[in-house]
Amino acid sequence: LIYTENIFDGSREDLINKVSQALSQKRFEHVLRVEDMALQLADKWHVDAELASIAALTHDYAKERSDKDFLRKIEEKQLDSDLINWGNNIWHGVVGAEMVKDELGIMHEDILNAIRQHTTGATTMTKLSQILYMADYIEAGRDFPGVEEVRALAFEDLAASVGWQTAHTLSFLLSKEVRVYPGTLLTYNTWSVDK
Ligand code: GDP
Ligand code: FE
Ligand code: FE
Ligand code: FE
Numbered sequence: 001l002i003y004t005e006n007i008f009d010g011s012r013e014d015l016i017n018k019v020s021q022a023l024s025q026k027r028f029e030h031v032l033r034v035e036d037m038a039l040q041l042a043d044k045w046h047v048d049a050e051l052a053s054i055a056a057l058t059h060d061y062a063k064e065r066s067d068k069d070f071l072r073k074i075e076e077k078q079l080d081s082d083l084i085n086w087g088n089n090i091w092h093g094v095v096g097a098e099m100v101k102d103e104l105g106i107m108h109e110d111i112l113n114a115i116r117q118h119t120t121g122a123t124t125m126t127k128l129s130q131i132l133y134m135a136d137y138i139e140a141g142r143d144f145p146g147v148e149e150v151r152a153l154a155f156e157d158l159a160a161s162v163g164w165q166t167a168h169t170l171s172f173l174l175s176k177e178v179r180v181y182p183g184t185l186l187t188y189n190t191w192s193v194d195k
Pocket of ligand 4: 030034059060136
């Protein structure tokens with residue numbers, strides 16, 4: 001895949017180099033599998049391959065950053081002050097998108113929104129955002145009950161697969177009795193109910 005749209009100032013290989021430097025080998029391999037799945041979904045659902053590749057390669061760019069880094073970025077960018085009550089799981093997407101913008105120079109708002117939404121989803125999601133949300137969940141290394149069913153569903157009915165993931169993630173969070181991010185509930189009400 002050759003980048004031609006000048007969304008990132010460099011080649012795909014340059015971007016891979018930057019991302020690999022920010023991540024452990026294990027997480028970097030996850031990122032490459034997410035890209036592979038995102039490209040398959042982009043082909044199926046007629047989304048631009050370069051956008052899918054860049055979103056996938058950068059979605060977990062900030063995942064290994066310190067809490068201090070995230071709190072500093074929330075302050076610097078004057079993001080929603082409720083964010084300080086959450087942690088890495090929520091920050092690495094919502095706040096991580098600002099690091100992708102500021103450190104990798106990627107300004108494309110559709111890509112940044114897909115990164116912001118990749119963990120919790122959102123009420124309004126572009127096809128690119130739905131693809132990243134699903135690719136992260138069903139990449140070839142994922143293994144959980146129903147993974148083959150939801151992998152097939154993502155290629156048959158993308159919106160229904162978003163609903164499936166959200167319902168299952170919500171149930172998983174409730175079973176662990178951890179706090180549910182309000183955005184996750186909004187995603188559930190929009191995508192998982194009455195569909
Ligand atoms: P990863 O970065 O590839 O591991 O995957 P994600 O970014 O999709 O998810 C990161 C973690 O956030 C997972 O362990 C999810 O279960 C968790 N998560 C998703 N939604 C919520 C939420 O509403 N609340 C909390 N506390 N965790 C969540
Ligand atoms: Fe993530
Ligand atoms: Fe995810
Ligand atoms: Fe991920």
